[in-house]
Amino acid sequence: MKTGYDEELAQLAASQPSPPEIFVVEQTLLKQLVGYDFHRGVMACGQHPRLKTLDELPPAAAGDSPLLVVCGVDNPENIGGLMRSAAAFGVSKMVLSDDVAHPFSRRALRVSMATALQLDFYRLAEPAAEVAQLAEQQGYRTLATTLADGAVPLQQFVRDQRPLAILVGSEASGLPAEVSASCTDLLTIPMSPAVNSLNANVATAIFLYELTKRGD
Numbered sequence: 199m200k201t202g203y204d205e206e207l208a209q210l211a212a213s214q215p216s217p218p219e220i221f222v223v224e225q226t227l228l229k230q231l232v233g234y235d236f237h238r239g240v241m242a243c244g245q246h247p248r249l250k251t252l253d254e255l256p257p258a259a260a261g262d263s264p265l266l267v268v269c270g271v272d273n274p275e276n277i278g279g280l281m282r283s284a285a286a287f288g289v290s291k292m293v294l295s296d297d298v299a300h301p302f303s304r305r306a307l308r309v310s311m312a313t314a315l316q317l318d319f320y321r322l323a324e325p326a327a328e329v330a331q332l333a334e335q336q337g338y339r340t341l342a343t344t345l346a347d348g349a350v351p352l353q354q355f356v357r358d359q360r361p362l363a364i365l366v367g368s369e370a371s372g373l374p375a376e377v378s379a380s381c382t383d384l385l386t387i388p389m390s391p392a393v394n395s396l397n398a399n400v401a402t403a404i405f406l407y408e409l410t411k412r413g414d
Contacts, residue, residue, distance in 0.1 A: 207240065218244070246302035249294065249321040252328050258337045258361040264409060265338065265361070267293040269325055269377055270368035271398060274299040278309025279399035280366065285313035287406035293363075295322040326376040329365065333382050338363040342373055342381035343405055345395060349386035352408050364405055369398045 277299045332338040339360040367373035
């Protein structure tokens with residue numbers, strides 16, 4: 199399908215180490231191929247990188263950007279928004295439980311505005327045990343974002359020299375209780391009693407902003 203940018207796209211593709219094939223087709227055929235009302239001009243199909251194991255996570259160091267750990271977020275648009283927020287605040291690594299929407303699914307990629315391609319992904323196969331491992335063996339201070347009683351208000355959190363891992367759960371049920379219990383800290387965002395919770399992406403962006411803007 200002619201888009202006005204087909205020559206530019208072809209030149210860009212040709213400059214890559216392994217140039218992909220490019221096909222130009224009519225919009226009616228393109229719609230049949232992709233299965234929905236496609237109108238953006240370009241559809242790509244490729245092999246995504248595998249999600250690494252936590253054993254492959256590089257050693258943590260003081261001053262590292264936070265590690266974002268996501269559990270149970272099964273909506274592709276939500277995980278796409280989380281990736282975009284993560285990249286905006288300097289996060290370079292995300293750890294995903296097996297029930298999280300795949301970061302390279304079509305809708306997640308679209309909502310992420312391609313920031314998914316800037317991140318390294320790791321698999322959280324046994325969430326509670328491996329979150330404990332992040333703290334005990336890899337030196338992370340693991341922060342559960344929660345509405346639970348006893349959680350420390352975000353503005354009162356006192357940071358130390360340990361690198362941070364921020365854990366985010368689904369909007370419907372939050373973090374699993376056993377995962378929260380394996381964290382070193384419980385943090386919450388104080389809000390009006392008239393509001394029960396925030397969208398997972400909005401809440402995560404607030405946590406990331408607050409925890410990355412300070413040098414203390």
